[in-house]
Amino acid sequence: MAEIAVTQQEIDAVFPKVAETMADALGCDVTDIKPDVSLIEGLDAESIDFLDMVFRLERAFKIKIPRGKIVENARGDLPDAEFEQGGIVTDKGLAQLKSYLSEVPAERFKTPMKVADIPRLFTPTTFCKLVVRAQKEA
Amino acid sequence: MKTASGLAGKSVLVTGGSRGIGRAIVETFAGEGARVAFFYRGNDEAAQDVVQSMHAAGHHVHAERVDVRDSAACVQAVEKLADETGRIDVLINNAGVIRDNPLTALTDDDVATVLDTNVGGVFNTTRAVAPYMVMQRAGAIVNLSSVAGSKGGRGQTNYAASKGAIEAFTRALAVELAPRKIRVNAVAPGVIDTEMSQAVRDLAGDEVKARILMRRVGSAEDVANAVWFLASDYASYVTGEVFHVDGGFKFD
Numbered sequence: 001m002a003e004i005a006v007t008q009q010e011i012d013a014v015f016p017k018v019a020e021t022m023a024d025a026l027g028c029d030v031t032d033i034k035p036d037v038s039l040i041e042g043l044d045a046e047s048i049d050f051l052d053m054v055f056r057l058e059r060a061f062k063i064k065i066p067r068g069k070i071v072e073n074a075r076g077d078l079p080d081a082e083f084e085q086g087g088i089v090t091d092k093g094l095a096q097l098k099s100y101l102s103e104v105p106a107e108r109f110k111t112p113m114k115v116a117d118i119p120r121l122f123t124p125t126t127f128c129k130l131v132v133r134a135q136k137e138a
Numbered sequence: 139m140k141t142a143s144g145l146a147g148k149s150v151l152v153t154g155g156s157r158g159i160g161r162a163i164v165e166t167f168a169g170e171g172a173r174v175a176f177f178y179r180g181n182d183e184a185a186q187d188v189v190q191s192m193h194a195a196g197h198h199v200h201a202e203r204v205d206v207r208d209s210a211a212c213v214q215a216v217e218k219l220a221d222e223t224g225r226i227d228v229l230i231n232n233a234g235v236i237r238d239n240p241l242t243a244l245t246d247d248d249v250a251t252v253l254d255t256n257v258g259g260v261f262n263t264t265r266a267v268a269p270y271m272v273m274q275r276a277g278a279i280v281n282l283s284s285v286a287g288s289k290g291g292r293g294q295t296n297y298a299a300s301k302g303a304i305e306a307f308t309r310a311l312a313v314e315l316a317p318r319k320i321r322v323n324a325v326a327p328g329v330i331d332t333e334m335s336q337a338v339r340d341l342a343g344d345e346v347k348a349r350i351l352m353r354r355v356g357s358a359e360d361v362a363n364a365v366w367f368l369a370s371d372y373a374s375y376v377t378g379e380v381f382h383v384d385g386g387f388k389f390d
Contacts, residue, residue, distance in 0.1 A: 025273075048315075052272045052273055052318075056273060
């Protein structure tokens with residue numbers, strides 16, 4: 001599936017509402033939600049918080065975000081076996097991931113990277129892009 | 139010490155609420171001042187009877203025809219309920235069926251129907267409701283298990299497997315949802331005087347009473363009271379538990 005392009009302007013347009021929604025889900029101040037903060041490392045988000053954020057975003061923006069959508073999108077057109085092997089993201093997979101998560105600073109992509117650690121890369125901008133794409137797909 | 143259950147005004151969803159134990163649960167929560175919605179599979183007449191009698195008593199009760207095996211229908215009905223009430227505070231997973239027969243006589247349909255309804259239904263409804271409770275950072279879920287979940291019963295492999303699964307589900311979900319202050323418990327009724335268990339009681343006759351310490355079959359209200367307790371603020375420090383309501387049946 002071809003990736004839907006998202007412009008910075010589109011990200012900026014949804015960011016305030018995304019930030020507000022995330023602050024509600026995480027129980028933190030909206031000013032803590034910086035566009036590039038790591039949700040796990042920087043804001044102590046846990047897996048249940050991600051579910052909560054997605055659910056709240058669905059309701060706030062009247063969109064549908066299938067569960068596991070970010071990782072699925074991040075994988076792009078790469079078949080499973082080419083994206084990861086034994087739970088570790090391949091070089092090809094990492095390149096794809098860096099392209100999809102272009103908002104994440106390069107130094108945060110650790111190697112070897114476990115598939116289970118991909119959510120550690122997610123930032124509020126990642127979710128803004130998810131929202132914009134869901135709006136475009138609707 | 140608390141002096142109120144905390145259930146007045148709460149939004150409560152009960153699956154399988156038109157008859158038997160489910161009906162008693164609906165009546166108990168509605169009587170406490172909760173706003174109760176219940177799912178029923180197909181008996182419009184029984185469902186309307188519950189709604190009308192509750193309305194006549196001045197209670198808030200609403201019925202929705204939903205087959206809990208249908209996950210999309212569960213999501214749709216739960217969304218509708220949440221839109222109307224703004225929140226869902228309590229979920230009672232009660233819907234269940236029995237298709238007793240010795241293992242080798244069970245048809246594929248006997249196995250699938252029991253597992254899909256009793257276990258699949260709990261997954262479908264809880265998956266639809268849990269996000270609201272997570273968002274609220276509060277909630278109570280009570281699942282209906284059975285004495286069969288922990289004690290062998292002839293001709294009940296499918297039913298026992300479904301109830302054992304519900305108990306395991308209860309413990310696992312309690313761990314998952316505890317960070318958001320959502321409690322998950324189960325009630326395991328013994329032999330209860332309901333339409334659904336009539337055949338079992340007919341088969342066992344008086345012999346079954348001799349194996350119950352309290353020397354009587356339980357009532358649907360006995361079970362509803364335990365469900366009420368676990369959903370109430372009185373049980374605010376109880377989660378991941380299976381509460382047996384069987385008159386001592388398991389101790390024979």
